[in-house]
Amino acid sequence: MTAATPSPPMIKAEAVNKYFGDLHVLKDINLEVPSGQVVVVLGPSGSGKSTLCRAINRLEPINSGAIAIDGTPLPAEGKALAALRADVGMVFQQFNLFAHKTIVENVTLAPQKVRKVSSAEARKTAMELLDRVGITDQADKYPAQLSGGQQQRVAIARALAMRPKVMLFDEPTSALDPEMVQEVLDTMTGLAKDGMTMLVVTHEMGFARKAAHRVVFMSDGEIVEDSTPNDFFTNPRSDRAKDFLGKILTH
Numbered sequence: 318m319t320a321a322t323p324s325p326p327m328i329k330a331e332a333v334n335k336y337f338g339d340l341h342v343l344k345d346i347n348l349e350v351p352s353g354q355v356v357v358v359l360g361p362s363g364s365g366k367s368t369l370c371r372a373i374n375r376l377e378p379i380n381s382g383a384i385a386i387d388g389t390p391l392p393a394e395g396k397a398l399a400a401l402r403a404d405v406g407m408v409f410q411q412f413n414l415f416a417h418k419t420i421v422e423n424v425t426l427a428p429q430k431v432r433k434v435s436s437a438e439a440r441k442t443a444m445e446l447l448d449r450v451g452i453t454d455q456a457d458k459y460p461a462q463l464s465g466g467q468q469q470r471v472a473i474a475r476a477l478a479m480r481p482k483v484m485l486f487d488e489p490t491s492a493l494d495p496e497m498v499q500e501v502l503d504t505m506t507g508l509a510k511d512g513m514t515m516l517v518v519t520h521e522m523g524f525a526r527k528a529a530h531r532v533v534f535m536s537d538g539e540i541v542e543d544s545t546p547n548d549f550f551t552n553p554r555s556d557r558a559k560d561f562l563g564k565i566l567t568h
């Protein structure tokens with residue numbers, strides 16, 4: 318009997334090392350994320366969470382190791398990199414919308430420029446995505462006219478407009494007023510339910526418990542634990558994870 322060829326992991330990081338000068342910020346990182354899985358990355362400040370996201374998107378070069386998206390190794394530079402990077406959507410703490418462009422223009426810009434989509438097609442897709450994140454009525458406004466939560470949902474729609482295979486979120490709700498956090502988390506939960514592969518750095522433990530398939534805990538540039546949310550929260554194995562959870566859960 319021959320087994321079906323398994324599909325490659327959507328994200329694969331193998332023995333990844335990254336230095337900033339003498340500072341070793343990613344230490345032999347091995348991580349595989351299968352298609353459709355939601356992984357929450359937790360860890361103290363400075364543990365390397367953002368650097369890991371940026372390395373996966375090649376915003377940061379790595380010193381050794383390999384990263385592949387959907388079975389294709391990330392090239393170092395050039396057109397192939399631009400194409401592959403378009404497969405990886407990224408949402409940051411700061412939304413970085415173009416202030417002088419309307420909401421719908423913010424969402425149509427990259428598909429037209431990078432994916433060479435027609436303006437009519439780009440607008441149609443943008444309106445569908447704005448509907449998905451619940452803000453079609455804001456389409457012709459400018460970013461400054463929207464709340465922080467609405468702007469972050471535009472940033473998610475903008476990333477989705479490139480039809481990424483993977484979405485990376487780096488503390489997407491950390492800059493928001495508390496009453497706007499849930500609407501962004503709900504949007505992300507919807508995306509997860511639709512089967513998007515997601516790597517999410519967040520301090521929102523409710524999201525980690527409910528939406529994540531897996532929790533990866535980083536400390537000092539290393540992956541120290543990699544388990545189910547339930548295992549991680551109820552039975553952390555390392556002292557570093559216990560210490561981290563003690564601090565955030567009593568906070």
Ligand SMILES: Nc1ncnc2c1ncn2[C@@H]1O[C@H](COP(=O)(O)OP(=O)(O)OP(=O)(O)O)[C@@H](O)[C@H]1O
Pocket residue numbers: 337340342360361362363364365366367368369
């Ligand atoms: N561009 C840079 N140049 C030099 N050092 C950097 C740079 N970016 C990050 N670092 C250092 O690398 C380490 C990892 O930083 P990183 O931003 O990945 O941590 P983090 O886990 O995302 O932290 P936080 O929770 O505060 O966002 C830290 O010691 C940080 O000071």
Ligand SMILES: [Mg+2]
Pocket residue numbers: 366367368487
């Ligand atoms: Mg960070």
